[in-house]
Structure formats: structure tokens, C-alpha cells
Amino acid sequence: MASNSIDGALVKLKGFITNLHRKGDLSERELKPFEIGVLFGSADEGNVVLDHKQAKEYRECLDELYNSNKIRKNIAKELLKY
Secondary structure (H helix, E strand, C coil): CCCCCHHHHHHHHHHHHHHHHHCCCCCCCCCCHHHEEEEEEECCCEEEEEEHHHHHHHHHHHHHHHCCHHHHHHHHHHHHHC
């Protein structure tokens, strides 16, 4: 459940990233195409592959961050300028 707090959203995102970091080099694991949820890649930085469960958790973190009161208010203010 979303807390509507940017602090809560950032704590959730930090936990997600920390958990990924503990799993080691995600670019080295071999997933079958149907197992891939999200693939991030950069020529300079390398690749990260998230499975479906991790991709779902990642999207939940982004949703909570986006839906936090502080972010929503800032976005609304920026949109009103145009």
C-alpha cells in the first residue's frame, strides 16, 4: 500500500536496490526470453536483467515514488505553467 510519502517511497526503492545488489552481477545470469521482465542496458555501463517478480517490484517502487504527495504536487505545478 502506498504511503503517499516521498520518504517512504525512497526507503522502498533503496530496499529494492539493496536487494538487487546482494544478488551479485545480474548481467551474468542467463534467463530464457520468457523469464525476462525488464532489461536495462547502456554501452558504457553494461546490462541489468530483471525477472518478472523483480520487474513487478521495480514498477511498484516507481509507482509509489510517482504517487508520493511531494512529487505529484511538483508535477502539477510544472504542468500548470504550460
